[in-house]
Amino acid sequence: MQSISETLLYEISAVLLECQPDDNLVRVTPETEWFEYLFSASSLMDKYHIDKHLPFLSNFLIDAKEHWKQGKEGCINSGPWVEMYQGQELALEALALNFSRKHFILIKNLGETYLELSNTLQIARDNLLTAEKLEKELIKRNAMLKHREEQIALRLLAAADYRDEETGAHIQRIGLYSKAIATALNLNQDILENIQIAASMHDIGKIAIPDHILLKPGSFEPDELKQMRTHAELGAKMLKGTDIPLLNMGYSIAMNHHEKWDGTGYPNNLKGEQIPIEARIVAIVDVYDAMLSARPYKKPFSEDFVLQHMTENRGLHFDPNVFDTFLSILPEIRRIRSEVQ
């Protein structure tokens, strides 16, 4: 007659084996159908020699032997593995345990438990993949929108460029210098994302200045100068009134890049930190690049001269803190200048 434990194991689709000193396993409870099918190739009567027919189990036996040798309480498990049985996947798990100095292996059919485990993991992984996809999609869309804004801005700038002696390279450099300084100043992400293109728009108002003034070689008469200076407000007007962060910053820079730290700039005589930080940055790099550039009516100045002149204006024309940062990254500024000609 079968004992209650034998019946029980059979009912839960598990088979208990005892490991003998010669490393063979002896079955101690009744065999189930799947067990018979899988283990027949490894059996001699009720003894089983697990080898290459059941590579997973044979690998687990190495861990089992270690566990038995240590004579520890409790059991270790193999984790689930899958065999093919009657054209279907059969999920099994093995446990190795010590009991009364004897060594046992319990092999159980995971059945429903495995399906539940699989479902749970499947849902978790599907969710992770979906989340990953959504996040990527979002990043891609944002980048695309940003790219569009930039394209529009660059088109506008190109239009402004047709008439001016200020080359596209100058405009591009102003953007790059400004971004480098903003980064060194550790300004916030919004500024960092927009300042490069926004700074390039600083002179966009010049599009509305008549040729005879804009292109005049040499110095201006007082009323010409007055008209020339309107480019700041004109540019600001062109960029005003949208809810696009890039254009808003472009507005702020166009309007304020001729303001001076000591309040003697134009158009509003703003002073110190009344001048937005992005405009204080552009004020510096605009002077630097313009003085180093040749114009039809002037040769470029040497960098030594330019820096000396600018240093004299530290705290007058230029925000002293931003100016110091500018000096601290001069190597990078010079690299930009040599790369974008």
Added chain:
Amino acid sequence: MIQKKICLIGAFSVGKTSLIRQFVESIFTEKYLTTVGVKIDKKVLELEEGPIKLMIWDLAGEDDYTEIRLPYLRGASGFIYVADGTRAETLTKIVDIQEHIDADFGRLPFVLAINKHDLIGEWEVKQSHIDHLHCKSWSIHKTSALTGESVDQLFTDLAQQMVKP
């Protein structure tokens, strides 16, 4: 006949199971069924040196070395590391895992599959990253379990490395 154990390792959903199914049964399934536990497939490959029987261990996808059950790797003669070309981070992760395995198991033959090459338009893995691994003499295959591209080559390449004296 020579018999060798190999393991496929890589993050979840990179296509480990699909590569094995394509190699062993020439089947591909669109639907994603995550692997739970271990499944072992067998296939005999005919090499110039003679036939070799591969015992192919398909492991559940793990992102991290610490989560891999190391006893499963015991006795392996070679590894196939798998990344998903459309998910750049799966390559970064597998490179990290390879370093750990190399340190713990000694240098064994291995190949790298960058899978889902049929989705080349959605690829994120940078050629520069691949070139960098080439420089470290990694053997790399751009595979597709869907079309079967380079799948046989992947397994054959590893098999050849394993039988080389």
